[in-house]
Amino acid sequence: MIIADFVRALQAKDHKAMAACFADECRLFDYCPLRIKNENYYIYGRWAVEMFYHNKFVLGGLSVLDPRIVDERTVNLYINYGGQVNHALATIESYDPVSGLIRELVIRPA
Template sequence: MMIQKLVQALQEKDYKAMASCFAEECRLFDYCPLRIKNENYYIYGRWAVEMFYHNKFILGGLSFLDPRIQDERTINLYISYGGQVNHALATIESWEPESGLIRELVIRPA
């Protein structure tokens, strides 16, 4: 299942493996940074997912803590944005039927 690959990539901070879970023309929306007075993240395209998380994982400031698969579409997790931890749900809103690659992932405060 793609959600298992995504959780493993998050735990390992593997931005290439994370990006490989997404379709070429994908969207990732993270609505949690607003809770710590930062702008939300709106990421479009697999290349942008890879570059964004490369910077966040390698340069620091973003960690996914204790991700747990809730169902085939949802991950229950904690996200640390530079030390500020938030409880969140990451939901696969749509995927490509043939490949199973993620078309849209939305991260919301839990």
């Protein structure tokens, strides 16, 4: 289940494993940073997902707490954005029909 791979990559802070969950032509939208007065994240393409999470994981500032898989598309979790923790739902909106990889993932405040 790709949602479980996504959660493992987040917990391990593994940007390469994170990117491997996504199709080449993908989108990731994170609407939680606005709650802490930062710009939301709009990420397009697997390479951009890898680079974004490389910076967030390696340089610090992003971690997850207590992720719980709700179903094959959704995980309920707390995201720590550099000391500010937000309750969020990460939902896979669409999959690549051939590879089964994530085409669109949206992270929203819970």
